Amino acid sequence: MRKSKATVRNALLLLACIVVFLVCAVIIANNVGQGLS
Amino acid sequence: MKRLCFLSPDVAHARNVVRDLRADGITDKHIYVIARTGTELEDLPDGGPDDDDFLPAFERGVALGGATGAFLGLLAIAFPPTGLIIGGGAILLIGAMGASIGGLLTGMAGASYHSSRLEAFESDIRQGKVLVMVDVAVDRITHVNALIKRQDPEVEIEGLEPPAPIIP
Numbered sequence: 001m002r003k004s005k006a007t008v009r010n011a012l013l014l015l016a017c018i019v020v021f022l023v024c025a026v027i028i029a030n031n032v033g034q035g036l037s
Numbered sequence: 038m039k040r041l042c043f044l045s046p047d048v049a050h051a052r053n054v055v056r057d058l059r060a061d062g063i064t065d066k067h068i069y070v071i072a073r074t075g076t077e078l079e080d081l082p083d084g085g086p087d088d089d090d091f092l093p094a095f096e097r098g099v100a101l102g103g104a105t106g107a108f109l110g111l112l113a114i115a116f117p118p119t120g121l122i123i124g125g126g127a128i129l130l131i132g133a134m135g136a137s138i139g140g141l142l143t144g145m146a147g148a149s150y151h152s153s154r155l156e157a158f159e160s161d162i163r164q165g166k167v168l169v170m171v172d173v174a175v176d177r178i179t180h181v182n183a184l185i186k187r188q189d190p191e192v193e194i195e196g197l198e199p200p201a202p203i204i205p
Contacts, residue, residue: 002066006086010148013095017141024134028127035121 039175043185043194044158044166048076051167054188055081058171061184067172071155073162087152087170094147095140102139107132 045051055068071084086092110128117123151159158168173181182194 002085003083003088006088006091009086010091010095010144014141014144017137017144020133021137021141024130024137028130028134032121 038172039178039196040170040172041178041181041185041194041196042158042168042170043192044161045169045192046166046189048072048078048081048167050189051169052081054169054185057184057188058181061181063171063173063181069170071158071162071168071170073165076165076167084152087155090147090150090152091144092147093153094150095144098139098141098143098147099136100139101143103132103136105139106135109135 045054051070051072055070058068059065065082068082069084069087070078070081071088072078107128110131113127113131114123114125155162155168158166162168171181171185178196185192185194
């Protein structure tokens, strides 16, 4: 795998991390909000 | 496949070896050349994913972050904050959050470091030597060894297993 391909793969992995983090954060925040109200 | 590594004294030598390897039918996909920053490699194949420490750091970050997150989820269930009812899903969700943030941060940090797998060669590379790595089939190792030694019989060839790709 060449450098450019490796960079694209790294970027995709980082993007996946951000998406997973945001989805989890939204679900948790929703549940906490409902629990408090 | 087995990865053969050796240090070329200079770029010209590395270029000769790579030319021989190409002539022998080994494609650029299986050849990696790593040199000191600023060295002009021109048509030589680059170090590819082995140039930096992204993947090993990312793996460690995901594992550590996931474990820490799952542990925090367990703590949240054991000692729930007042007014909140927390189910088992919290372990999964907080674990996934920990894994993602761990992978994100350590991956970005690892990308700015040279590969920890190649630490043994780092001082030689800094002195101006050129690291050449070739992935060869196990039954062709002797042949490729001889091919490399033809350019410089004193070159020391070391074996290193190629990393198993997470995403093929």
